[in-house]
Amino acid sequence: MGFQAPQTAFWISRLASATALALSLAACGPAGTLIQNNSGGGASIRPEGTEKPYSSPVSVTGSYLRLQVQANFVRFNDDSNGGTRTGTGSSGNPYKQGLVTTETRPIRRAEAVVINNANENVVQAGHTDNLGQTDLQIPNVPGTYRIEIRSRADNTYLKASILDNPYDKNYYRLYRNFTITSGVPSGTIVGVLGGAIVAPHNGASEGGAFNILDNILIANDYLRTHVQVNDNAGTADYCPSSICNVNFTVAPKVQVYWTKGLSPAAYYGSPSSAISFFASSSGGGIYTGLYILGGIEGSVCADTDHFDNSVILHEYGHFLEHVYATSDSPGGSHNGNKIIDPRLAWSEGWANFFQAVALGRPFYRDTQRNAECPALYSSGTASYYTARLSFTDFDMEVQQGTQDAPSLTGEGNFREISVSRVLWDSITGGTQSAPYGSAGNTDGTAADLGFAVIWNAFTSLTSSSISARSVGHLHSSLFTMLTTMGSSYLNAWRDDSYADSSKPLVREKQHRDVRDFALPLTPQSVAHGSCVANPNLANYTQPDWIFTSTGPKRDTTNSQGYIDWSDLFNTNDVYRYYYDGSANRRYVRLFYKKLVGDSSGITNPWDLDVYVYNEGFVFMNSSDIVKKSERDYPEAVISGHALPATYTGSEVIDFSGLSPGFYYLNVKAYFVGSTAPVRAGAQYYLENGNGDQLCP
Amino acid sequence: MPVNSRALLFLGVAVITGLGLGGWLRKIEASRSVASEMNPAKSALFKTQQLRMGKPNQMADIQIEVVGGFPNTNDQEATLRATVTLDRPFDGDVNFEWVLPPGVEHVAGELKDSVPGVQPGQSFTREIAVLGFSSEGMPRNVTLEVSGTARGSIVGSSSVISSHPTRSDLSLGFRPNKQMVDENRMQQKAMGSDDDEGEVRPTLPKGLKL
Structure with missing residues (x-):
């Protein structure tokens, strides 16, 4: 019995290893793009590797034996003692929280292969069962063999591979040798000496790889259980065949890259940054797949994610979104205590929610260090500690005051934790099985819809007619489905008057449409103020749109004076607009003035600017801004674009030179700088150069 | 160095050294027309945090x-x-x-x-x-x-x-x-920073989900 490290496992953070890596690169062949660096040297992007094929089951004829082996992995339990602190905080008995105790679990549904050591022939292949056991028929031929348990699966329960990196694509394996002697009767059950084969949580830490694999199985098991057509109203996961028509089986294959001691940030040149991520496309030497944090610069006592079940399933949630729903998230940095791009909030909020339902616990936990790390002193608690959390758990039932609770209706669509909570509160309720029943409903909000209809709405987001996908799109789709399911379901979920906070949409202050971000605008040949009402926007006030005097929030700046964040809910409006290339659509004009009825006592309204972004934009990324008009108020009249009566400000976008297609119009209230004054409220509207109104 | 990188660098220096940036920007505005809308101004100071690649939700x-x-x-x-x-x-x-x-x-x-x-x-x-x-x-x-x-x-x-x-x-x-x-x-350098001084990096795929 023994373990074998990945055959070419590497984390090259050492000069001593540089030569080896250079040689390895030289062997990569001509594929890849040559790039230059300013030292005069050059390096190729490493091409994506090819995973070794799965072994096929072998049909055994004649005398056979049944090989039964138990395979387990050990992991730190990220919910040790319910996540509460243990220890006394003394130097010999430090506080611990997070990865505190270990537990042994079966390696389930993983590839299991029996190999003849004499000739390396595969004599049988299959997978472990749900208890981590094999039952493989092998030829009853004397000799020395080994059984390998590999960190991957390709069966009806699970399709996933945990590999060392995207270039070598080596799986992890546990193996044990055994001998077949002569004279054993056919059909005899045989095992291997030494008991269960175990992947450890420390040392080589293959337990990390198998824990990742097990979490993906947990996700698939959850989906198999809950995503089924169910025509029985009033039961758990009710999802009638009139709207739900798919029973989940197993998700497509996913490749996960993990190496102990290595941060995936090393794949883009920042090896000391702790990060896990999902890449839905390839570029820059990063290839499609999940990347899970195995440590930093060889250490597992800074931050790891291979035992952070929430993080693993969060990233897998992104994979599911990519496969089953389509994502428009611009990705990148996000923080649960901020108003962020609603495309990002939706994607991250979904992933947070999915890990919670898959794990059956209403929180998201990210840990650091573990109980086997050296104790550190922390004067704040006058104590020593070893294991800790990266941040306090996100609780799906609790709003955290100023950190993640929306304050205005519509704001929840821009907050990732709010998105997570609204989904959790939508599925949980009295008819659902534990732990999704009412026992854990501490916030008094539980629409009791079950998961199946949420999944159905989620998968409807693949529609090509949708863009800039956010939770508003999900809500819109869900609204249609709940209308079919019946008013009791619909009314448990929403209250369009926003009075009853026991409804998830009300509690989380979310709109069930996209009125606050990427609302499509269509030119209408009507007079200003006469847009035809859009029936899909409940209780929507027609333009003029407004920024009140106290609405916009000051942009934040970094230490160099750059604007690094702007409030997309309060300070910006974003609309989707189709430029058809015609002369009538060449200009988009913004006209604005001081808000009628403004009582601020301030003379000048907010200075409004317009930026045009391309599809898939990152907000405030200069390279995604294709046009802009950002003059200072008061603005001179631009020739050919006279101000309408009573309007005092204008910006004009000239689309000439741009290809016909969809663009995003960002109307931004300028509010930056330490001495920036608050302005009077502003009201505005948008029209084409020929006077056609841009209507929602 | 790309032109816009130079502009960003200059603006950064301007802020640090306390130059009258606001006045400078207004000067640009005075000559603005539709045809000159791509002149750098307010948005020249955009540098979104979202392009950072840090651990999400970190303390x-x-x-x-x-x-x-x-x-x-x-x-x-x-x-x-x-x-x-x-x-x-x-x-x-x-x-x-x-x-x-x-x-x-x-x-x-x-x-x-x-x-x-x-x-x-x-x-x-x-x-x-x-x-x-x-x-x-x-x-x-x-x-x-x-x-x-x-x-x-x-x-x-x-x-x-x-x-x-x-x-x-x-x-x-x-x-x-x-x-x-x-x-x-x-x-x-992560995710396309403008600050690279001459080094060419490959472009990472858009939309990495953290």
């Missing part, structure tokens, strides 16, 4: 740099500077502790202390001087641990700097230019 962002670069030998002093920026609130003091490996000798600066009253968005900087942290010999990792409590939980962040940091991202070959071994710059 604090920690950047460690070696002031003046890595010494060549272990008997030369290295000054390590950590800049800690809080992203989320702690209940009370923020504690920091430098963790030195065997072979790295502390010379000056507080190895551990508490910093009171730091709020999200605020930063503090601490420096230590050490021996044994150089390009010579075996690599050594120094860690800065930042910890405290938040809503009763023990929470924190950490950052590791190696005396022999990874000189390439692992998707590329090794690039033996010691002058570029600076963790801060490495960090800034």
